[in-house]
Amino acid sequence: MNRLSRRCAIVGAYEHPLRKAPETNELLFAFEAAKGALEDAGLEPGDIDGLFTPPMTLEGGPLGPGAALLLSDYLGIRPRFLDESDVGGASFGYYVNRAAMAIDAGMMSCALIVYAARPRSGRRGIGAAASELRATPDSFEQIYGLPLVGFYGMLATRYMHVSGLTREQLAQVPVTMRSHAALNPDALYRDRITIDDVLGSSEIASPLHMLDCCVISDGAAAVVVANEEIARRLAKPPAWVLGFGEATMNHGRGQGDWVEDTVSMIGEAARGAFDMAGVGRGDIDAAMVYDAFSVNVPMALEGAGFATRATVGEMIGGGGIGVDGELPVNTDGGGLSSNHPGRRGLFMLVEAVRQLRGEGPGACVAGASTVATVATGAASVARRASAVHILGVE
């Protein structure tokens, strides 16, 4: 077992209940999330000596590069340790990892990870191409009219081709997420849907339909990651970071295979996390999987080793990722139904903590003691990163 295992814990977690927040602004929204996480932990602002937040651009907001220093100033805290690594929606997993390493190195004792964005109120089209293309690599790609969803459409086309996953099995992903959202009063969309509803919704980028795509919500969340000493003296049970791993992929000089590279990237991150944690796939009681698009889920389940390429369609189609299934996935309704303002990774961590405590706003997996999160994010197209975490109670 790696020495970094169980050396820190998520001790506070808060997801803002609002999915439409037209009356506020991003900074105040972030403050409310941060306050919620600190109160959940039973800590004071002065306890925070590390701050992690992404430089927001695609989903709007006032904080570009330099976000961590600017947000420290606004929040009135003076952390020693900062990070604003940007790997898209997986950034928050990277922050947990950097917090764990900084805590282990004695650089920091208690980190705040915070995110707030309002693309729904700001009417921002996530994933639309910029009007001015970068010489490299955009000019070689975006001249063809490749919105973000177009990449996932191509990924889905190829993955279905090599795996035999059927369109109906893929549709079971948003259907299942909606069934979880139906139980979550905070979720953006709660009306149950069927496979026919998914296939009958307007086609966006084949084979993906509208209901294969995540919601665009306003959203804010925060978690507090603390060292062992702090974690043990707080009232709520800590969600120990049992293991973590991360990995990246890119276009490989025009010779990358997006399907194989995605699966092996997630596999590499998952192997790191499971090896560090010293637990197996069968020990996982629930998984939070980054579901920007339906196709993310089967690929992540295969990559992380929860299914094989041959079995993943059956697992999903047969109800295996439902709250009563063999591996409940995204018990809050996920990005497909609950909350996705541009980057989802932090909401996955919050929901993992809630499951471990048995205090989710929606469905709870009885007796969950070990939960995995499998996040992917991107800079553009297939320049992607993955972060996998195993969280557990003692």
Added chain:
Amino acid sequence: MMSEWTKPSPTINEETRAYWTALDGHEMVVQRCRDCGAIQHYYRAFCAACWSTEVQDVPVSGEGRVWSHSTIWKNRAKGFADEVPYVVAVVELAEGVRVFGNIDAPPEDVAIDLRVRLKFVDTGAGWTFPLFEPIDGRPAA
């Protein structure tokens, strides 16, 4: 061909200019490293496999197969909003590199392994657009 190019134009810098100049001459080039032999796309001033700066242009045949594809039904971006549905694809060129492109064919005719070849469209905006078209309209056996 068309009155005005309303889609985005590439930003061309000194590092990438030779790629776009080749397209103006109705040729697509990839690059081969003189030191390690690796080929690459997109265009760079060095070999991204070994970091040698000894890279040479290799004109491609322009023939390849669709590696994956998606029909875009919604895109509000300027120049594309009126063009939907259109097909974006990754084409595996005979030389072994995968490039992005559009397929000039009805969406229902496009499938993985469809054989395609390049044609070159004068945008009237000072650069040449590489466009794939089916070779015989049928996926390779």
